[in-house]
Amino acid sequence: MLVNRLKDTQLPKGRSEDAAYFLCLARDGNGRNPIHLVAMYGRLAVLQELLDAGFQAALEKTDEGGTILHLCVKYNQLEALKMLVDISKDAWFQNAKNEDGMTILHMAIHYRQNQTIKYLLDSSQVWVKQQDAKGRNALSLLRGQANINTEIESSLRLIGARPGGHDPEEYQVMLKERSNAMMVVLSLIATMAFQAVVSPPGGLWQDDLKEGPNPHRVGEPIMAQTHPTYYRCLIRASTVAFVSSLSTIVSHVSLPCFALTDTFVLFDGAGNCNRSIDLCYITSCAGTKTHER
Template sequence: MTLQDAITHDDVGELYSSIESNEMLLDNGCTGPFPHTPLHQAAVEGKTNVAMEIATLKPSFARKLNKGGHSPMHLALQNKHYDTARALMTLNPKLIRVRGRGGITPLHLIAGEEGNNEQESKEPLELLAEFLSACKSSIEDLTSQYQTAVHVAVDKNNLKAFKVLLGWLKRVHLTEILKWKDKYGNTVLHIAMSQGRPKIIKLLIPYINVNTKNFDDKTALEIFRRNPSGDLRLAIRLYWIRYLTILFTSNLSLSQFLSMELTRHEKLVLESGFGDKSTRDMALIVTTLIATATYQAVLSPPGGYWQDNSSNTPANSTVVAANSSAIADEKPHKAGEIILNGTNLHKFTGLNSSVFMLSILVICYTAAPLLPRTILVYSLMLYFGVAYIVALTTEFPRSDARAGYCIMAVFMSSLLYYLAAPLVDYFWYGRIRRGIDTPGRRVCKDRK
């Protein structure tokens, strides 16, 4: 009984019988730099049971390349043995990132795979989705032509695989990978334009600047003009996008951007220290407590509120006669108004409101480094500030109404100004960042 018999019959029992008769059986002929191991052979033939057993006994075989530059998973995919490839993936998800001939990984292979009919194309798509889910960082791998799996799918006109990749990128917030350029400076949009793929172009437009240039100094729109898809609506939409892009984005190379002075948004993040998580956490805890305390002070001011209405009835009234002289001297008031008035009220309101507004601003500026994900925080803080000011002014006694309106105007304008400043800076900074023309080789954060 030979090793080849065990592989052919996909019989694990025969495999171990062969090993018992020759314990060096699996290593025979596998010592060279590019061996065709028994695992390679099992993958070629799609013998999943034996392949898994060999990979368990000899894990190093799963990453070895044969003379053709292929790993066992590459060979399984090339021969459409998807169950074998899936089994190897479950054994070690990092096998999806093994670079073979031309720098092609199993993910690149499956992204370009398309069946001849609905049934045949279903399994590669499912395996593609499983690959992405099992090894998130595999999407960063590039071929020797600097192509991502998305480049491969578009280049092969594999619309179904492209939709799977795009949907996954959107869900894991990695759509910036769509902007990466290949060896010739082409993004996936450049490739779709050159091949006249209107369905793919429509899906890509929201994520890639049509004015991005490749290394031949050609924009995606210029390529579209030379290779029109025949879709008039798409052509009109692209021209509108071109002009809007010019209005709302800059046009800088990466070196030009890095040579610029820091924007105010960058200075805020750098100098405030709010880019550091521990600093943000400490600031948020303290300012939240202060904001809560100062807001509560407005709801429970010193002296409390009037519990009744009074219009300061004339002195000869029987009502006055029945009450004390102190009530007769009271100023007109309504139930729910603050009893505190005059200079003391102004001091309390001014100091408490200043502290409250500062705490609101610190919370918003703490959220600035995380924009646009924290835009909801800005909105809530604005509503919180408005609620405070409205609550304060409605409680002012009639005798101090004018002072209340002045305080409301000052604090409302200050709130709007200081909340708007970081937002304006961020959107200006975003305009510059969106216009940077960069090859894009790695994602900015560690997502592995």
């Protein structure tokens, strides 16, 4: 086998394993690595050898966005699919979506692979209520076909599939995705609030003036003298936005065990930050326009 032959070559210690590892990750013109091709063609012995060398290559997606499990279903390689599912034991991997938002269960129904569907429902960790890019779950896809397999429909109903429904696991996925997006928004708000204080609207005085109607020093905010009320509102709103965003980020990062509760705290904190940054924008615009007049 390829991996064993690489190990037998006279390379410095560690080099043969490295070569085997990188060869397993090499891609062809269609964005598929060797383990993808082996699974597609059902070469189970070679597939086992490559999996023994490491599972990382099997986790790689193709350039089209699908996983090795999608390729197994697409090319009707049930035995290869069983081998990969038995080894992975990972629900997220088994429920990954391709570029069309389809899981391996969606694809098995689409290609009318009844044996694959039965195996996935009986022996894997597929989530039957996940939806594809068009909002269809497994039962909806099945009902859209002619000559519906009543046994499979009964199995889906028994598991609890309903058109338009979601699995509890899918809610966790959705919450995680929204939580990650909210972290990006909070980081942006913190940056904007910090920048509003460091570089306030109207700029900073560039000279010293000890006498006159507006005595000032270099670096002092112009808005603080020309529009003190607006400037105080700007500082207060920026401080609230900055502290709220940072404290929410810290609580989210340091309390992973309270994932669901912390996610709602994250959304609430983001709402407070958003209101504060809105106030910053309004006061800065008001101060700038008044200064221009």
